[in-house]
Amino acid sequence: MTSFVTVNGLRAGYGHAEVLFGIDLDITAGQVSTLMGRNGMGKTTTVRCLMGLLKPTAGRITIGHQEMSAAPPYRIAQAGVGLVPEGRHIFPSLSVSENLRATARRTPDGWTEDKVYEAFPRLGHRKRNFGFQLSGGEQQMLAIGRALMTNPKLLILDEATEGLAPIIREEIWAMLGRLKEDNLSILLIDKNLDELARISDRYFVLEKGEIVWKGTAAEFDSQRAHVENFLHL
Numbered sequence: 001m002t003s004f005v006t007v008n009g010l011r012a013g014y015g016h017a018e019v020l021f022g023i024d025l026d027i028t029a030g031q032v033s034t035l036m037g038r039n040g041m042g043k044t045t046t047v048r049c050l051m052g053l054l055k056p057t058a059g060r061i062t063i064g065h066q067e068m069s070a071a072p073p074y075r076i077a078q079a080g081v082g083l084v085p086e087g088r089h090i091f092p093s094l095s096v097s098e099n100l101r102a103t104a105r106r107t108p109d110g111w112t113e114d115k116v117y118e119a120f121p122r123l124g125h126r127k128r129n130f131g132f133q134l135s136g137g138e139q140q141m142l143a144i145g146r147a148l149m150t151n152p153k154l155l156i157l158d159e160a161t162e163g164l165a166p167i168i169r170e171e172i173w174a175m176l177g178r179l180k181e182d183n184l185s186i187l188l189i190d191k192n193l194d195e196l197a198r199i200s201d202r203y204f205v206l207e208k209g210e211i212v213w214k215g216t217a218a219e220f221d222s223q224r225a226h227v228e229n230f231l232h233l
């Protein structure tokens with residue numbers, strides 16, 4: 001199995017505050033990987049480093065065999081990494097359609113605006129509405145659709161079901177299941193262990209900026225109580 005992303009000894013922080021203390025990750029192509037950990041443990045900081053939004057102070061990030069440790073965000077996007085950021089960050093003064101097209105990168109047989117509307121019919125009904133007029137769930141679908149429109153090889157979702165109504169969560173989990181069937185590589189950060197357990201192939205647990213547990217789906221199932229201790233659920 002080939003790794004799409006490899007991270008070795010990643011260290012990063014904000015000013016003098018160190019947050020990541022030497023993280024190793026490998027994200028296998030075609031698999032769903034999950035990064036878990038309690039609040040403030042460094043999950044989003046790890047994602048920011050992967051996306052080139054925060055410069056690591058040490059370590060190596062390789063994406064699709066290219067050295068990307070100090071690469072700017074546009075190069076990471078070109079290498080095929082798409083992000084659904086924590087807090088969604090859609091463009092409030094652009095329409096749904098404009099949001100989807102703003103950062104799109106076309107590929108043959110790839111995601112198009114119409115395909116996104118097929119996947120999320122609610123968005124199709126709202127395509128001329130502005131971002132600020134959408135419900136939280138619609139904004140989240142838009143953030144996912146916008147990331148898909150970059151036709152990523154790896155889709156990273158940072159808390160994509162956080163704070164949403166159960167029916168919207170179900171739609172998003174169903175969508176992630178379909179993306180997995182299409183062999184898209186996915187990195188998930190989410191707190192819903194039952195849903196994660198249905199879809200995830202690999203797990204990494206962060207505690208205070210270090211990976212304290214990693215394992216396969218089978219290892220997660222058999223050691224779940226032990227893993228949950230790290231999460232204090």
Ligand SMILES: Nc1ncnc2c1ncn2[C@@H]1O[C@H](COP(=O)(O)OP(=O)(O)OP(=O)(O)O)[C@@H](O)[C@H]1O
Pocket residue numbers: 014017019037038039040041042043044045046086
């Ligand atoms: N912009 C920032 N400036 C300074 N410190 C920050 C900044 N962003 C995050 N931190 C700190 O870095 C640490 C890790 O935060 P991070 O957002 O990576 O955690 P997380 O695991 O994503 O948490 P959550 O589950 O709450 O999203 C925390 O102590 C946080 O307070």
Ligand SMILES: [Mg+2]
Pocket residue numbers: 043044045086158
């Ligand atoms: Mg976070």
